[in-house]
Amino acid sequence: MPITITMPALSPTMESGTLARWLKKEGDPVAPGDVIAEIETDKATMEVEAVDEGTLGRILVAEGTEEVPVGAPIALLLEDGEDRAVLDSAPAEAAPVAAAEQPAPVVAADPAIPAGTATRSQTVREALRDAMAEEMRRDPDVFVMGEEVAEYQGAYKVTQGLLAEFGPERVIDTPITEYGFAGLGVGAGFAGLRPVIEFMTFNFAMQAIDHIVNSAAKQRYMTGGQINVPVVFRGPNGAAARVAAQHSQNFAPWYAAVPGLKVIAPYTAADAKGLLKAAIRDPNPVVFLENEILYGASFEVPDVEDYVLPIGKARIARAGGDVTIVAYSIAVREALAAAERLAAEGIAAEVIDLRTLRPLDMETVIASVRKTNRCVVAEEGWPVCSIASEVSARLMEEAFDWLDAPVTRVTDADTLTPYAANLEKLWLVSPERIVEAAKAVCYAD
Amino acid sequence: MAKTSASRRKSAGKPAAGRKKTTPALYKGTRAELLDFYRQMLLIRRFEEKAGQLYGLGLIGGFCHLYIGQEAVVVGFQSALREGDTVITGYRSHGHVLASGADPKAVMAELTGRGAGISRGKGGSMHMFNPAGGFYGGHGIVGAPVPLGTGLAFAAKYRNRDAVTLAYFGDGAANQGQVYEAFNMAVLWKLPVVYIVENNHYAMGTSIERATGQQELYRRGEGLGLYGRQVDGMNVLAVRAAAEEAIASVRAGKGPTLIEAMTYRYRGHSMSDPAKYRSREEVQEMRKKHDPIDTLRQDLLADGCPEDDIKAIDRKVKAIVEEAADFARNAPEPEPASLYEDVLAEA
Numbered sequence: 118m119p120i121t122i123t124m125p126a127l128s129p130t131m132e133s134g135t136l137a138r139w140l141k142k143e144g145d146p147v148a149p150g151d152v153i154a155e156i157e158t159d160k161a162t163m164e165v166e167a168v169d170e171g172t173l174g175r176i177l178v179a180e181g182t183e184e185v186p187v188g189a190p191i192a193l194l195l196e197d198g199e200d201r202a203v204l205d206s207a208p209a210e211a212a213p214v215a216a217a218e219q220p221a222p223v224v225a226a227d228p229a230i231p232a233g234t235a236t237r238s239q240t241v242r243e244a245l246r247d248a249m250a251e252e253m254r255r256d257p258d259v260f261v262m263g264e265e266v267a268e269y270q271g272a273y274k275v276t277q278g279l280l281a282e283f284g285p286e287r288v289i290d291t292p293i294t295e296y297g298f299a300g301l302g303v304g305a306g307f308a309g310l311r312p313v314i315e316f317m318t319f320n321f322a323m324q325a326i327d328h329i330v331n332s333a334a335k336q337r338y339m340t341g342g343q344i345n346v347p348v349v350f351r352g353p354n355g356a357a358a359r360v361a362a363q364h365s366q367n368f369a370p371w372y373a374a375v376p377g378l379k380v381i382a383p384y385t386a387a388d389a390k391g392l393l394k395a396a397i398r399d400p401n402p403v404v405f406l407e408n409e410i411l412y413g414a415s416f417e418v419p420d421v422e423d424y425v426l427p428i429g430k431a432r433i434a435r436a437g438g439d440v441t442i443v444a445y446s447i448a449v450r451e452a453l454a455a456a457e458r459l460a461a462e463g464i465a466a467e468v469i470d471l472r473t474l475r476p477l478d479m480e481t482v483i484a485s486v487r488k489t490n491r492c493v494v495a496e497e498g499w500p501v502c503s504i505a506s507e508v509s510a511r512l513m514e515e516a517f518d519w520l521d522a523p524v525t526r527v528t529d530a531d532t533l534t535p536y537a538a539n540l541e542k543l544w545l546v547s548p549e550r551i552v553e554a555a556k557a558v559c560y561a562d
Numbered sequence: 563m564a565k566t567s568a569s570r571r572k573s574a575g576k577p578a579a580g581r582k583k584t585t586p587a588l589y590k591g592t593r594a595e596l597l598d599f600y601r602q603m604l605l606i607r608r609f610e611e612k613a614g615q616l617y618g619l620g621l622i623g624g625f626c627h628l629y630i631g632q633e634a635v636v637v638g639f640q641s642a643l644r645e646g647d648t649v650i651t652g653y654r655s656h657g658h659v660l661a662s663g664a665d666p667k668a669v670m671a672e673l674t675g676r677g678a679g680i681s682r683g684k685g686g687s688m689h690m691f692n693p694a695g696g697f698y699g700g701h702g703i704v705g706a707p708v709p710l711g712t713g714l715a716f717a718a719k720y721r722n723r724d725a726v727t728l729a730y731f732g733d734g735a736a737n738q739g740q741v742y743e744a745f746n747m748a749v750l751w752k753l754p755v756v757y758i759v760e761n762n763h764y765a766m767g768t769s770i771e772r773a774t775g776q777q778e779l780y781r782r783g784e785g786l787g788l789y790g791r792q793v794d795g796m797n798v799l800a801v802r803a804a805a806e807e808a809i810a811s812v813r814a815g816k817g818p819t820l821i822e823a824m825t826y827r828y829r830g831h832s833m834s835d836p837a838k839y840r841s842r843e844e845v846q847e848m849r850k851k852h853d854p855i856d857t858l859r860q861d862l863l864a865d866g867c868p869e870d871d872i873k874a875i876d877r878k879v880k881a882i883v884e885e886a887a888d889f890a891r892n893a894p895e896p897e898p899a900s901l902y903e904d905v906l907a908e909a
Contacts, residue, residue: 342903
């Protein structure tokens with residue numbers, strides 16, 4: 118039997134890729150380590166090396182094919198002495214199938230966007246890059262600094278193309294020195310520059326949290342209003358995929374606890390763009406929490422000249438009258454999937470995307486709860502002292518009389534993030550558990 | 563402790579002889595300049611003595627770290643700066659804010675927690691700022707001013723401004739990792755920053771011998787390409803000479819430099835520190851033989867300066883400090899509503 122070569126997974130979050138180029142053709146001998154093809158992921162172009170020795174018998178996926186799912190057969194390799202005839206008994210040519218099904222983003226009309234505004238599809242990654250590029254064109258005081266942001270084009274390719282446009286004076290690769298460059302960025306902010314400090318992930322910002330909290334958040338207050346710190350700290354936050362405990366943590370509640378900071382955690386590409394632009398213009402330190410899994414997700418982004426959203430305003434992501442589901446960042450995706458399932462069971466859920474976590478837009482949440490009288494808070498993060506805890510407490514204090522059921526939190530499990538696929542799935546917040554909680558508060562189970 | 567004291571006497575105040583990177587010759591200033599150094603050092607000394615008294619009366623709260631003994635360092639360095647240069651330091655910040663030209667009344671009123679304080683009563687002893695005078699604080703986390711100051715220097719370079727930053731820290735902070743992270747970037751990017759380690763020999767109660775393997779702190783950046791010099795931080799003319807040389811080198815675009823100023827604090831680490839970790843004799847020795855203000859006074863007299871000119875400064879400084887203390891006692895506390903002000907700037 119010929120050996121089946123499959124589409125390799127080239128990053129923790131890769132689900133599909135483009136087969137850019139075959140470097141061997143049918144009939145070519147192949148030795149282990151030979152580069153046989155090039156594959157483009159959303160982050161990079163990677164070379165695929167042969168593992169086994171043989172002859173490239175048949176190419177199953179043509180050059181230029183996009184969205185080839187991880188694991189799909191891409192070629193057959195004949196072992197030494199094997200006849201080409203066996204190729205015909207091998208599994209039929211795998212037609213490229215679409216990437217793993219994901220719930221299509223459902224985004225309700227944003228009150229900040231005038232009806233009829235033209236949009237175009239963009240990934241969150243592109244939207245973030247455009248936000249930075251636009252602000253850098255607008256204001257020479259804006260610069261980007263972090264590990265691998267310039268020549269490598271971003272560890273997650275968010276800063277792709279910025280070096281070419283703005284040069285090494287404004288797109289600055291740092292050594293691996295989070296504490297140091299976070300402090301340097303804050304100092305530059307004291308002097309009035311507008312640094313965008315990228316952390317490769319927020320897990321590594323733990324090294325730098327002292328400067329984010331002690332030096333940035335507290336500066337204006339301690340100086341009696343004399344010195345502002347217009348710095349954005351940004352990067353991916355929360356669980357990625359299969360990277361275990363030290364690389365999968367949501368720090369939103371940590372930063373949202375600190376007066377003097379603004380904290381933003383968008384879900385859609387449009388919000389990522391409009392809010393990052395607002396964050397860069399804001400005279401205060403802003404912690405801007407992205408999500409690695411969402412970087413490649415596409416959304417409609419308003420095609421307007423200067424798309425800036427207000428910080429501190431939640432968005433109704435789906436309207437409904439039976440139960441309110443509050444979420445932010447990737448949990449909005451799970452909440453929307455849950456709402457879809459609930460609709461099939463006759464329960465109309467209203468999904469609120471908080472977008473900003475400090476200041477928290479309780480007005481929008483309470484307005485919804487006054488209508489539904491029930492609330493589930495979904496969060497991709499730990500339950501204890503979480504954003505969900507805060508929303509629950511605020512609802513008890515400010516909307517107690519409107520509640521017909523206890524506010525219920527649906528979060529990741531109260532354990533550290535496991536590596537094993539099944540355990541990780543059990544650990545994460547899920548549409549199933551949101552549905553369960555929503556039905557419980559509706560007394561519908 | 564005996565060992566500590568003995569070695570202290572050896573190294574305090576003066577750089578050890580025979581080192582390669584010793585300090586340049588003493589600064590030769592005009593009499594007017596020297597009198598101005600004298601006035602500034604005396605202002606800090608008398609101000610700090612008064613702050614100590616007010617602390618004793620319960621008018622100043624919290625931590626209060628006095629700069630008495632170290633005056634020559636900040637006065638010598640400040641005198642070599644130009645308009646547009648910036649300065650940042652740690653929590654022992656009274657001397658630095660005064661040297662930056664801040665109003666002593668506002669500084670003292672900050673200590674007493676009044677609305678007219680330089681930080682509106684929200685910062686206190688450790689968090690003094692005077693951005694108009696180029697002084698960016700006043701930071702309570704040991705080591706933090708080093709990367710923060712590196713950022714100020716980064717901003718100057720980014721904007722092509724001919725400005726340098728002085729980033730002060732102490733011998734205790736010299737053991738914080740972030741200091742070396744900042745050194746590395748400053749060397750890498752040739753940032754216009756002079757790092758000044760004020761080696762007063764004690765990190766709170768821990769002498770340098772008990773905390774540090776390489777005790778020549780001016781050499782602590784060598785592995786990163788940051789070269790330094792040691793200077794007698796008890797002599798304002800020595801400090802000024804070293805400052806001039808360091809600042810000129812940085813201003814010429816040669817990248818950062820490090821100065822270790824050998825100095826001494828006469829008081830405890832803070833007001834609540836009885837300083838039992840060193841002998842009374844050690845302190846007395848420093849005060850008698852190496853006091854920066856007495857030294858300069860003697861130099862002035864030896865140079866033929868009329869004693870009356872010096873005494874006139876003494877009287878003037880005393881009056882300024884009295885006025886500051888009266889102001890700080892009588893100024894009203896901050897308005898309660900100000901509790902919620904200055905958290906965020908208006909977007």
